[in-house]
Amino acid sequence: xxxxxxxxxxxxxxxxxxxxxxxxxxxxxxxxxxxxxxxxxxxxxxxxxxxxxxxxxxxxxxxxxxxxxxxxxxxxxxxxxxxxxxxxxxxxxxxxxxxxxxxxxxxxxxxxxxxxxxxxxxxxxxxxxxxxxxxxxxxxxxxxxxxxxxxxxxxxxxxxxxxxxxxxxxxxxxxxxxxxxxxxxxxxxxxxxxxxxxxxxxxxxxxxxxxxxxxxxxxxxxxxxxxxxxxxxxxxxxxxxxxxxxxxxxxxxxxxxxxxxxxxxxxxxxxxxxxxxxxxxxxxxxxxxxxxxxxxxxxxxxxxxxxxxxxxxxxxxxxxxxxxxxxxxxxxxxxxxxxxxxxxxxxxxxxxxxxxxxxxxxxxxxxxxxxxxxxxxxxxxxxxxxxxxxxxxxxxxxxxxxxxxxxxxxxxxxxxxxxxx
Amino acid sequence: xxxxxxxxxxxxxxxxxxxxxxxxxxxxxxxxxxxxxxxxxxxxxxxxxxxxxxxxxxxxxxxxxxxxxxxxxxxxxxxxxxxxxxxxxxxxx
Numbered sequence: 001x002x003x004x005x006x007x008x009x010x011x012x013x014x015x016x017x018x019x020x021x022x023x024x025x026x027x028x029x030x031x032x033x034x035x036x037x038x039x040x041x042x043x044x045x046x047x048x049x050x051x052x053x054x055x056x057x058x059x060x061x062x063x064x065x066x067x068x069x070x071x072x073x074x075x076x077x078x079x080x081x082x083x084x085x086x087x088x089x090x091x092x093x094x095x096x097x098x099x100x101x102x103x104x105x106x107x108x109x110x111x112x113x114x115x116x117x118x119x120x121x122x123x124x125x126x127x128x129x130x131x132x133x134x135x136x137x138x139x140x141x142x143x144x145x146x147x148x149x150x151x152x153x154x155x156x157x158x159x160x161x162x163x164x165x166x167x168x169x170x171x172x173x174x175x176x177x178x179x180x181x182x183x184x185x186x187x188x189x190x191x192x193x194x195x196x197x198x199x200x201x202x203x204x205x206x207x208x209x210x211x212x213x214x215x216x217x218x219x220x221x222x223x224x225x226x227x228x229x230x231x232x233x234x235x236x237x238x239x240x241x242x243x244x245x246x247x248x249x250x251x252x253x254x255x256x257x258x259x260x261x262x263x264x265x266x267x268x269x270x271x272x273x274x275x276x277x278x279x280x281x282x283x284x285x286x287x288x289x290x291x292x293x294x295x296x297x298x299x300x301x302x303x304x305x306x307x308x309x310x311x312x313x314x315x316x317x318x319x320x321x322x323x324x325x326x327x328x329x330x331x332x333x334x335x336x337x338x339x340x341x342x343x344x345x346x347x348x349x350x351x352x353x354x355x356x357x358x359x360x361x362x363x364x365x366x367x368x369x370x371x372x373x374x375x376x377x378x379x380x381x382x383x384x385x386x387x388x389x390x391x392x393x394x395x396x397x398x399x400x401x402x403x404x405x406x407x408x409x410x411x412x413x414x415x416x417x418x419x420x421x
Numbered sequence: 422x423x424x425x426x427x428x429x430x431x432x433x434x435x436x437x438x439x440x441x442x443x444x445x446x447x448x449x450x451x452x453x454x455x456x457x458x459x460x461x462x463x464x465x466x467x468x469x470x471x472x473x474x475x476x477x478x479x480x481x482x483x484x485x486x487x488x489x490x491x492x493x494x495x496x497x498x499x500x501x502x503x504x505x506x507x508x509x510x511x512x513x514x
Contacts, residue, residue, distance in 0.1 A: 003466065005513035012512060020439035034461040034514050041462050045469035052470055053477070056507045057445050080426045087425055096430055105428045133432030142430045173492035178514055225432030316490065363459065365489050409492035 001055040003048050005031035010232050011130070011176060018132045018227070025055030078107070095229055098219055098244060102146040113141035116151025117158060118420025125158050126165035129172035131227030135161055139225050140217070147217035153195060153210060155417050156273055157217055160185050163275045163415040164218075170410040174277045175228040178235050179309055181407040182242040183218055184278035186320070186392060188250040188261040189271030191417055197249035201396035204248055204281050204322075215245030242280040248394055254325035255393040256332030263338055263391070264414045271417040276320055276390075277410040279308065281402035286327065292334030295327055296341065300348035302403050303382060306355050309408030314367050315384035318412055320404040321345065324395045342386035349389070350379035445507055448478035454505035455483055458491040463511050470509060 004012045004026050016024040027048040033041065081087040087104055091097050103109065114121050114137055121138040128135050140157055149157070164171050164183055174181055187197055198208035206212060227233035236243075250260050257263070261272040284302045289295040299321060310317050323331070331341060354376025372378040382405075383389055390412065395402075406412070445451060453474065455467045464487070471483045484504050488495050491512075495501075501508070 001507065001509050003470070003509065003511040003513075008513040018434055018436065020436045021441055024441060032514050033463060033466060033511075036462060038465065041465050042469050045466055045473060048466075048470055049473045052509060053448065053474065055444075056448060056509075059444070078426050078428050080424055082424055084425055087427055104425065105430060107426065107428060110428045128432060131432065131434055132436055133434045135432055138428070139430065139432045142428045146430060170492055177492070220430065224430040313490070316493075363490070407492070409490045 001025055001027065001052055003027045003029060003052065005029055005033060007031035008235065011235055014227065014233055015130055015176075018130060025051075025058075027051035027055055096224055097146065098216065098223065100244070102220075103148055105142040105145040109145045110138065110141050113144050113149065113151050113154060114138060116420065117141065117154035119158070126161040128161075128165070128175075128222065128226030130176050130233040131225065133225050133227065135221055135225045140221055143220035143224055144213075144217040147220055148209065148213040149217050150209070150213075153214050153217070155420060156185075156187065156191065156195070156214055157221075159415040159417040160214075160218055160273045160275055161221065163273060163413040166413040168411045169275060169277065169413045170407070171226075174407050174410055175222060175226055176233060176235055177407060178237045179279075179407055180236055180238050180240040180242075181277040181279055181309075181410075182240055182246045183222065184242065184246040184248065184276040184320075184404065185215060185218060186248050186250065186260065186274040186276065187271070187417075188252070188259055188274070188392075189266075189417070190269065191271035192249045192252070194271075197247070199249035199251040199394050203251070203394040203396070204402065211247045211249065212245050215247030218247070219243060219245060240280050242278065246278065248322070250392050251325060251394045251396075254328065256328055257338040257391070257393075260390075260392045261414070266414065266416060272414050273417055274390075274412050274414040276318075276404060276412045277407035278320065278404040279406065281322065281404050284327075284401040284403055285399065286401075287399040289330065292331040292336045293344075295330050296336075296344050297348065299327075299401060299403070300345050303345065303349035303405075304351055306351050306359055308382075308405035310382040310405050311351050311356060311380075312359055312363055312366065313408030314380065314382060316366055317406050317408040317410055318383055318388035318390060319406055320390045320392065320412070322395070322402040322404065323391065323393045324398055324401045325393055326397065326399055327401045328393045338391050339386070341391055342389045345389050346381055346383065346386035350381050352376065353378045353380055356380060448474060448480055448507070450479065450481055451506035452481045452504065453483045454501060454508035455485040456495060456501075456508050456510045457485060457487045458511065459488055460491050460511075460514060467509055467511055
């Protein structure tokens with residue numbers, strides 16, 4: 001028996017249906033629960049009471065398989081329209097796109113996209129929550145066509161979906177949460193040049209087909225296959241512009257340390273994609289520091305806020321610091337290795353326990369054991385260990401870096417990008 | 422003007438129909454379960470619901486199982502199911 005507020009009815013109904021239990025009883029009460037007084041909570045409990053008793057003891061209608069089938073098992077393989085305009089308008093009306101114009105996925109275009117993968121059309125790459133629908137090579141290809149991808153981008157998308165489906169990433173929660181996280185893809189290796197991915201000026205921004213369309217294709221798969229539709233399977237309060245497209249490449253030539261993929265245990269000749277449950281990038285502006293310590297102090301201060309999820313989740317998440325080349329050069333010139341930088345930031349980017357307790361969602365059980373919860377002056381890190389602060393260099397000239405907090409209860413996952421078979 | 426056919430971008434859910442646990446005849450003599458997701462105020466809500474049920478039925482108590490985070494699946498549910506006659510969960514913020 002599940003109690004649910006009015007704001008979450010859509011997700012609760014969708015989820016029970018998608019898991020094959022469309023008739024699961026719900027007790028529906030007013031929203032919200034968090035941030036309310038005990039008197040309000042007691043009233044909510046009274047409002048739920050009769051529904052809970054009825055749900056535990058009453059008859060449950062059984063629409064069974066027929067209702068389960070409505071989750072998409074009967075989804076049409078194709079649509080026919082009078083003309084392109086009707087097709088485009090219908091896709092918009094049925095919420096089959098992200099709100100922007102798109103390329104119509106005709107059979108010829110989809111076939112060409114599938115060929116770019118070197119795989120069978122029907123191969124299942126991932127099961128995508130919260131709709132728990134299969135993402136086949138063909139499904140991915142359709143959405144890649146819509147996003148404006150070229151066929152040679154398919155191996156990146158396939159590896160990224162496999163990474164996002166890893167249980168450590170927690171895609172269900174990343175998709176359904178009220179938090180504004182997106183699935184950020186970080187690409188490292190020779191494929192960056194091969195696909196002309198941008199890693200210089202504006203590396204988080206628009207203007208480059210490979211970055212823009214790969215990131216958009218991931219979002220379309222998450223929406224069309226996974227059901228991450230705002231207000232339905234995606235309960236984000238605000239969402240984020242990062243949810244349109246979020247594909248970033250490493251500036252390896254400007255990296256004073258080993259490449260990102262090597263730091264993650266892959267070979268230098270490999271190409272990899274790493275998925276992060278990232279918020280949009282938060283700027284780190286420092287035009288004056290000339291030493292590693294002062295530059296990293298500015299970085300650490302930017303990471304040290306109590307509003308992002310990592311401040312509360314700590315041991316369950318990781319974060320990304322994206323150094324601009326100039327900041328990276330300043331830091332490395334001081335002789336600091338990647339591990340040194342991680343250790344420095346781990347020790348400096350900490351919040352006071354007393355401040356964290358102001359947060360309704362601070363969770364001491366998610367803090368390292370050694371943090372003294374009784375001491376308001378004790379300082380709690382934002383991740384469980386230095387290695388959970390990931391470091392990459394991206395972008396062009398300028399005195400800026402970026403901090404990317406994550407969903408918190410999610411770990412980044414790296415996959416090798418396999419060439420077409 | 423020629424018609425145009427496009428391929429569906431939707432995926433297919435193959436979960437299939439799952440049985441729902443049979444409902445109870447009565448809550449009298451039942452040990453209730455509170456499966457809590459650690460969201461603020463959620464435990465207070467569930468505990469109050471169980472308390473109110475206790476005013477109408479002679480339940481034999483409640484066993485609380487708390488997840489460390491709403492984003493993490495509960496472990497040990499099979500064993501938990503043997504401890505209790507029914508479970509009350511909650512989602513939302």
